[in-house]
Amino acid sequence: MQQRIPEADYSACSIDDLLGHGRAGNLACVAEAFRRLQPHLLFIVTRILVLAEDREDAIQEGFLKVVRGLRHFDAGKNAGKAWICKIIGNHAKDMRRQHEGRRSVQLQDDLPIEGACEDTDPAILVADREELDLCSRQLAAQPSEVRQVLLLRFCEGKTFAKIAEELRLSIPTAFRRCAHGVACMRGSFLA
Numbered sequence: 001m002q003q004r005i006p007e008a009d010y011s012a013c014s015i016d017d018l019l020g021h022g023r024a025g026n027l028a029c030v031a032e033a034f035r036r037l038q039p040h041l042l043f044i045v046t047r048i049l050v051l052a053e054d055r056e057d058a059i060q061e062g063f064l065k066v067v068r069g070l071r072h073f074d075a076g077k078n079a080g081k082a083w084i085c086k087i088i089g090n091h092a093k094d095m096r097r098q099h100e101g102r103r104s105v106q107l108q109d110d111l112p113i114e115g116a117c118e119d120t121d122p123a124i125l126v127a128d129r130e131e132l133d134l135c136s137r138q139l140a141a142q143p144s145e146v147r148q149v150l151l152l153r154f155c156e157g158k159t160f161a162k163i164a165e166e167l168r169l170s171i172p173t174a175f176r177r178c179a180h181g182v183a184c185m186r187g188s189f190l191a
Contacts, residue, residue, distance in 0.1 A: 015080035023070040030070070034063055037081060041088050048092040050165065058095055062088040096168075138185045146181040153178050 010018070010032045022030035034041070041062075045055040065087050073083060139147060148167060152158045158166070164174040 015084070019070065019073050019080045019083075022067070023073055027067060030063075030067055033080065033084065034059075034066075037084055040081070040085065044085055044089050045092045048089065048096055050168070054095060054099070055092075058092040059088060061095075062091045065091060135185070139181075142181050142184065146177045146184075149174055149177040150181045150185075 010029070013021070013029070013032075015033050015036065018029040018033040022033070038059075041059055042055065045058045049055050049058060062084075066084055069087065073080070139150060142150065145167075149163055152163045152166065153160070160171050160174045160178070163169070163178075164171045167174065169177075
């Protein structure tokens, strides 16, 4: 059985030693290992997750996974740094997959459209409403990945670079999806 080490002695311990002490029940050693690896772990999750709060969650939840998995850690077989980074990286990838599965854009009928109804002539108002309804139906008919890009571009006014970053796409892919959606919708208006 390993002896508990006082905090002053943490500086002399390697990551493997700290995890070994953590396995023996000294969770302060695991926290010290995370503190030392924090810049590296932030780099890993930044490459995988876009939102800062998701990155923080990934590291915190990853810490819990490391603590729960300490019984499987064998300092003789595993390099502590690689073991922790693998757990954090895999957890961040799992989080990204969960977020992508839940991501969907809801259409809202009650959004104000500036300048759409400035005219008070009932015939023009009806025609405007019919065009808006046709546009909403055409937008809803687009595949979800095209619809997301169209809404971010035209409703939120985002650049293709911002859209690509948010949806984890390349800029040319975001542009192609937007162009495809516009072409499909234009065809329905001209028909």
